[in-house]
Amino acid sequence: MSRDHHNRRSSSTTHLQYGGATELETINEDNIMTTLMKKLPLITLGLALFMNFFGCESNSPVAPESGTDTLKKSGSEITFLRSKVVRLQKNFNVTKTVKAEVGGLVKVGDQQSGFAGVTFPANSLAEDLDVSISWDSQKFEVEFGPHGSQFLAPVLMRISYKEADLAAAGVAEEDLRIWYYDETDGLWQLAGQTVNTQEKYVEGTTTHFSRYALGGE
Numbered sequence: 001m002s003r004d005h006h007n008r009r010s011s012s013t014t015h016l017q018y019g020g021a022t023e024l025e026t027i028n029e030d031n032i033m034t035t036l037m038k039k040l041p042l043i044t045l046g047l048a049l050f051m052n053f054f055g056c057e058s059n060s061p062v063a064p065e066s067g068t069d070t071l072k073k074s075g076s077e078i079t080f081l082r083s084k085v086v087r088l089q090k091n092f093n094v095t096k097t098v099k100a101e102v103g104g105l106v107k108v109g110d111q112q113s114g115f116a117g118v119t120f121p122a123n124s125l126a127e128d129l130d131v132s133i134s135w136d137s138q139k140f141e142v143e144f145g146p147h148g149s150q151f152l153a154p155v156l157m158r159i160s161y162k163e164a165d166l167a168a169a170g171v172a173e174e175d176l177r178i179w180y181y182d183e184t185d186g187l188w189q190l191a192g193q194t195v196n197t198q199e200k201y202v203e204g205t206t207t208h209f210s211r212y213a214l215g216g217e
Contacts, residue, residue: 078179078188080215081140084165087113090138100125106133107158113137114160114200118144124153140164140214147209154205157192161214162200171216173197178204181211188213 083090092108098120107117116135132145142159159178166173178192191212192204202214 076217078177078215078217079169079171080179080213081161081164081166081169081171081176083113083138083140083163084168085163086138089113090136092116092135092137093133095130095132098125098129098131100128106131108133108135109137109160112163114162116142116159118158119156120151121153121155124151124155126152135159137163141211142213143211144209147211149209151207154207156203156205157212158201158203159212159214160201164214169216175216176202176214177216178202179213179215180206181213183210188215 089110090113092110092113094106094108096104096106098104098106101122103120103122103124105117105119107115109115109117114137116133116137118131118133120131129149130146133142134145135142137160140159140161144157157178161176174195174197176193176195177190179188180191181187182189191206192202194203195201196203
């Protein structure tokens, strides 16, 4: 092979490596994309299997859905309430600082749905506390926070049942109770049983914060 012919081949190879896109390079790119598209379902399946076996698990405490009958510790059944009115505004949330020395009231809701709240007597807190309330007025469930907070003296909870469908639940008004979710036993336990049939609320006391719901046995 002559030296001139060898040089011409070397120049052509250099052009393929560093020059602009050639027909050969375009064909190779098309082949790569076609292969990737064919293998995409297998790649997706592999990722799904990986997440299923090695995905992270949440350790947050979650109470079971209170929309169905749930066994409490004594073994009897609780029927939880649902609203007979569907409203656009069904979730109410608030956060407020309560001073330990003076106490105070924190509540959420409106005149149509009623209110859910908690009253702190003076000196029932070891220190000032940012109290939060999240109330679902359609399910009559309320989360008082910070979750798990402990108090020096009982605080008063009050939850409205103003728009509850008592007939559908099959629960007499005077039999309504406040229940809290016991994370230790994984069951709902009694928290309050004072019913005000005039103003349509149930109240009870607690020395800790948890998740609460209205229902009857």
